[in-house]
Amino acid sequence: MTFQAILDEIENNLKKILDEMSINEIVFTVEPAKPGFGDVSSNISFLLAKELKKSPREISELLNQKYTDCISTLVDHSEAHPSGYLNFYADWTKLGQLILSESYLPYFGDVDLGNASTLVIEHTSVNPNKALHIGHVRNIIVGDCVSRILKKSNYKVNVLNYVDDSGLQVADIVLGFKHFGFELEPPNGKKFDHYCGDDVYVKTTEKYEEDSSLENIRKNILKEIEEGNSEIAKFADVVTKRVLSAQLETCWNLGVFYDCLNFESQIIRSGLWSKIFEKLKNMKLIEFEKDGKNEGCWVIRGNENDEDKVIVRSNGTATYIAKDIPYAAWKLGLLNDPFEYQKYFPEQPNSKILWETVVSENNSEKSKFSGDKVITVIDSRQSRLQKIITELMDKFKSSPDSYVHLGYESVTLSPETAKTLGIDTDGKQAQMSGRKGVYVNADSVYEILKSKTIEETTKRHPEFEPSLVADIAHHISVGTLRYEMIKQDLDKIITFDLNKSLSLEGDTSSYIQYSHARASRILEKSNSETSIDIDYSVFQEKTELELIKLIGMFNIQVRDSAKNLSPKVIARYCHELAVAFNSFYEHNHVLDLDDKQLEKARLTLVNSYKITIEKSLDLLGISAPDRM
C-alpha cells in the first residue's frame, strides 16, 4: 500500500464513527489535501450538515473530537478547519517508510482494473501510401501510452495496426507509378514512404482536377486491387508493403510497437463481410431501401436527427463504414477467426513478435488477437461513424460498452509553420492534408529535435563521445515529441509550431528527464548501495515530505489515468514529481553530510524518486538517460 493506505485508514475510521452515530451510509470523499491543508481532507461534514442540522464547522469539530478515539497507525492528528473540512496530518515516519519501501518493489504502481481480462487496442492505421505526419503521431502516441497504462492496470493488451492496403489512396499512388512515370526507386535515397507521400501522391492527385478521365482509371485500379491476383494488385501489394515497412521504422523509432498487423485486403478476401451482412439482415439492423434517394441500397436507420447511412451501395459494393463492421466484430471475438498468422519481418527492435494476418498459407501458426473489450483510437472527426459501429457492437455483444471509440482532436499547424510550407493562412491555423501536401513529417520533426538536442548536449558536455551524445539526443527527442502529444487533454486541438512545440524548457519532457539525470548523478557519486533499512524520522524538510507524498501517489494516478483512458494524467504526474524533486534538490544537499543517517536516508529517497519517475515515464514510452 502507498498513500492509499492512509486514505483507507481514515475512510474506515470515519465509517465507524458514522456507525456509532447511527447515521445511514453517505458517500463522502477522503482525498489528498490541497497544499496548506494537511495531507488528507474529507468533505464529510458538508454532507452531514442537513441531516444533523448543524453547520459543517460544528460537525467537523465533533468528528475531530471523536476521531481521537479511533485507532490510528498512519494519522498523526486531525484538525477541524473553520471552512468545514476535516483535515488529517500523516505520521510521516510511518507513512514514509510504507511508501519508500513499496517503491523499491517490482510491482510498484500496479493496479488491478482489468482482472487479467483481454483488451484490444487499435491505433496508427495510417493509409500505406505516405509517411506519417505530426497528426498521425498524436494517434500512435495516444494509443501507445494508453496501452502501456492499461497493461499496468492488469489488462492483457493486444495492440493492432490496421493497414488499409486496398483503399483509394493506394490506388492513387499506383496510378502515379503506372501512368505518370514515377520510378519505383526514390531519387537520392529518399525514404520510400516520404517519396510516395510527398511526390507520387500529391502530384498524382493534383492531376485529377485537370483530367477527369483519371477517375475511371483509378476506379479500375481499385477494383483490381480488391480482387487480387492481377498484375496491378501484385504491384500495389509490393508498394504498400514497402511503405508500411518505412512507416513502421518511424513508429519503432518512437518506441511504439504492435502485436498484429491486420490487412484490409485480407478482411475483404476472408469473407467476413458476407457473414456480418447476413447477421445484420437477420437481426434487422439494416434495411433495404425500395425508393427515395437511397433506392436500391442497404442502410442503417439514423436515429432522431441523423441521416440514414448507406452500408451497401445500389451496385452491391460495401461502403467504407461497412468494411469496418466485420473488423470491429472480429476484434471483439464475435466471429470465427478466418485468419492465419505469420511473423512479420524484420523483427521489432524490442524483440517482441509482430504477427501479420495472411489468408491461408502453410507453415503458419494460429493465434488470436481478439479481446473482451476493444478500444479504437481514431480522430474525433470520425465520431459519427464510430458511434454507428459502437451501437451495432452493443447490439451484437451482451456486455455493454465493450467497444470504445477513443477520439482525440486533430493536430493543426500554426500560421507561422504553415508559412514555412509556403501556405498563407491569413493568421489562422491550418488543417493538415496529405492529399494537398500540407503537413509536417514525423521523421523531419524527429530530425530537427535530434540535431537541436545534440547541439545542447555537446555544449554542456564537449567531452562526450558522439555516439553517447546521439543516444542521449535520441531519448530526449523521442521524449519531447511524445510528451507534446499527450500532455494536454484529448479534446484539445494541438497547434503544432516548429519553434514553440519543440522547446526543451519548462513543462517538457527534457525538464523531467533532467531531474532524473540529477538523481542518477547523485547516486552514481555516492558510490554506495541504497537501502530501505533507514531511519525514516529524519525526513523533516517540507520538500522531502512533499516528494515522498507524491511518490506515494503513483498507483492512484495510474488508476485514474486507466479508468479515464487519459494518458495526460500520467504526464502531469511526471511533471509534478519532477517539480518536487527539483525543489528538493535545490533546498537539500545529499552527499557528504555530517549527519550520515540523514545522508543515507536522502540517498534512499533519491533512488526512490529515480525508480518512480522511470516507471511513470515508461508509461508514456519515455526513457530517461542517466546523463544529458
Added chain:
RNA sequence: GGACUCGUAGCACAGUCUGGAUAGUGCGGGCGGCUUCGAACCGCCAGGUCGAGGGAUCGAAGCCCUCCGAGCCCUCCA
C-alpha cells in the same frame, strides 16, 4: 439547418466526470540566485468579471437551461 467538441491570465493549458477551503502549471514580462551533489534548474513579483445570462443548491469554473463565439462532422468518398 442538425450532431458533436471546445471557450479559464498577453499566449498555451490543468482543474469540470465525482459541486465545498486560497482557481493551478508552463511560455512570455519584471527582480534575484552558479568558488558547494549538473542553471535543460531554483526563488520572488506582476497578471483572472473561469465566454454571457438565467436556474436548482446553504455553496458553482464545475450541475440544468438559453444565448454568443470557435472548430469539426453531416457523400451510394475513404
